[in-house]
Amino acid sequence: MRVFISADIEGITGVTRWEETRYGGQGYAEACMQMTKETAAACKAAQDMGYEVVVKDGHEDAVNIDMNGMPRGVEMIRGWRCSPAAMMGGLDESFQAAIYIGYHAPEGSDGSPLAHTVEHGWFNWIKINDCLASEFTLNALWAVAYKVPSVFISGDKCICEQAKTICEDIVTVATKDGTGNSTWSKHPMDVIDSIYEGVQEALNGSHNLICLENEYKMDICFKEHQRARAASWYPGTTLINPTTVSYTAKDPIELITAKMFMTEI
Incomplete structure (x- = not known):
């Protein structure tokens, strides 16, 4: 174990x-x-x-x-x-x-x-499915x-x-x-x-796994508009306003992979 x-x-x-x-x-x-x-x-x-x-x-x-x-x-x-x-x-x-x-x-x-x-x-902030992450x-x-x-x-x-x-x-x-x-x-x-x-x-004790969702919407609000603009170039990402981008993934691995590329610019 x-x-x-x-x-x-x-x-x-x-x-x-x-x-x-x-x-x-x-x-x-x-x-x-x-x-x-x-x-x-x-x-x-x-x-x-x-x-x-x-x-x-x-x-x-x-x-x-x-x-x-x-x-x-x-x-x-x-x-x-x-x-x-x-x-x-x-x-x-x-x-x-x-x-x-x-x-x-x-x-x-x-x-x-x-x-x-x-x-x-x-x-x-970063939100996943509209909840603070x-x-x-x-x-x-x-x-x-x-x-x-x-x-x-x-x-x-x-x-x-x-x-x-x-x-x-x-x-x-x-x-x-x-x-x-x-x-x-x-x-x-x-x-x-x-x-x-x-x-x-x-x-x-016994522990249940978190229930997986059908999709994961991630919204990232940057402090600087330049970072949001750069992050918006990640495929599938939408620039919502000058400081906020949105991306929807089908599973946690896809979600967190996108987060890595969008937040390490």
Whole structure:
């Protein structure tokens, strides 16, 4: 049995300012340390239940987690695989569950001072079938395309609540709550304990796959009209207004492949 863990940093407890998420920024080293510990707690919980664990570092250039802080036996994917999978790169049908650590509120929401989707500063929002989309939305859809259920997520309160609207039986651990430019965070050790317990609860339960839709309409509202114009050249894309494009896909793989080309211009 195998578990795939996708880890980000903006939803880690205590992380509040952009400087803490970037190389050389004040607090970055501490954020990476806590990211490592929270991910390690999820790994240990899965291993203790007999699962093999693969971790995908999914923040910035994807080399944030200290591998020496992982339990022995964990395998890690660092860097980017240059595919639409992005934060889910490496996941396939051989996994029985997907777990998300350190996830965060989407662009267009007010649930975190670090709210964003895909690239900070590029978008006003991304919507899928008229619902505000987060990185979790995209990654859970990628997982279900490979028939892998999303069973656990930790991160800010906003993303935990959104995840429940997508996967009703997902187990969540809220590490903090965001208001304006502030976060109200739980103690790091309490979060680590809660992640361990939550992952074991998730892997002990049964989980339904997200129901696939007949089609997926993706609307992307860019902050800059130039990016929208460039994205509109992707085949099948319509420029709705100077900053917004729309594209309709038949399945999650087609959807997220289009997103990759339209948002990495």
